[in-house]
Amino acid sequence: MNNTPIMKIEGLGISFGGLKAVDDVSFDVDRNQVKTVIGPNGAGKSTLFNLISGALRPRSGRVLIDGAVLNGKSAGQIKAHGLSRSFQITNLFFDLTVRENLRLAAQYLEPARHAWLPIKRSARAASKVDELLSRFILTVKADELAGSLSHGEQRRLEIAVCLASEPKVLLLDEPTQGMSHGDTEDTKELIRGLTDSVTVLLIEHDVGLVMDISDSIVVMHQGKKLAEGTPASVRQNADVQAAYFGSV
Numbered sequence: 001m002n003n004t005p006i007m008k009i010e011g012l013g014i015s016f017g018g019l020k021a022v023d024d025v026s027f028d029v030d031r032n033q034v035k036t037v038i039g040p041n042g043a044g045k046s047t048l049f050n051l052i053s054g055a056l057r058p059r060s061g062r063v064l065i066d067g068a069v070l071n072g073k074s075a076g077q078i079k080a081h082g083l084s085r086s087f088q089i090t091n092l093f094f095d096l097t098v099r100e101n102l103r104l105a106a107q108y109l110e111p112a113r114h115a116w117l118p119i120k121r122s123a124r125a126a127s128k129v130d131e132l133l134s135r136f137i138l139t140v141k142a143d144e145l146a147g148s149l150s151h152g153e154q155r156r157l158e159i160a161v162c163l164a165s166e167p168k169v170l171l172l173d174e175p176t177q178g179m180s181h182g183d184t185e186d187t188k189e190l191i192r193g194l195t196d197s198v199t200v201l202l203i204e205h206d207v208g209l210v211m212d213i214s215d216s217i218v219v220m221h222q223g224k225k226l227a228e229g230t231p232a233s234v235r236q237n238a239d240v241q242a243a244y245f246g247s248v
Contacts, residue, residue, distance in 0.1 A: 006030065012048065034192065034213050036213070036216075038205075049085070049173055053078065103126075169201060174203055
């Protein structure tokens with residue numbers, strides 16, 4: 001069993017004008033766990049995710065997955081190293097069916113030499129689609145347009161699309177935003193169950209969900225890492241209570 005962290009964030013930083021949006025942030029992400037980044041609005045959480053995923057280039061620091069440095073890599077190279085990301089705003093092809101959305105994402109699993117073969121010859125991608133439809137309770141919706149799904153179903157589909165490439169690390173940016181209580185509970189259980197095959201790094205505002213689902217938590221405040229630890233230790237931290245929990 002490999003007990004080394006799957007991801008290392010080392011001294012990440014970026015400034016916009018005179019504002020240090022992310023300031024020397026470092027932490028490890030352990031394998032097959034849920035690590036959650038929390039903090040008040042404007043703390044730098046989404047900017048941190050943009051740095052980790054390669055959407056922004058850091059001015060300082062680096063991101064590593066299994067020892068491979070991701071800085072400066074293309075989106076395709078970052079995916080090849082095992083990183084996949086969802087966004088706050090649902091990012092689906094609404095005019096395609098649920099199955100087609102998954103099928104496009106799962107094609108990544110096929111060798112490049114299969115690119116010109118008929119779709120029916122892409123057995124591995126087809127198998128992954130069927131697996132994800134079942135796992136995310138979307139089988140009965142497979143042939144419906146993604147745009148016709150409920151908000152909760154769309155968010156589930158988006159997570160499934162992210163998993164279609166079989167990543168090592170999945171970044172989820174507020175996956176329960178706008179969900180009903182019932183959908184939030186279902187998504188919580190779904191995310192918890194993902195750790196048998198993937199490591200999850202999460203941004204989430206729902207404090208109750210964070211405390212239930214997380215193995216460890218990073219708290220950000222004004223671009224810096226304020227605290228890190230288990231849910232219990234973070235909740236009891238006086239600095240965190242003053243900066244975050246006292247305001248929610």
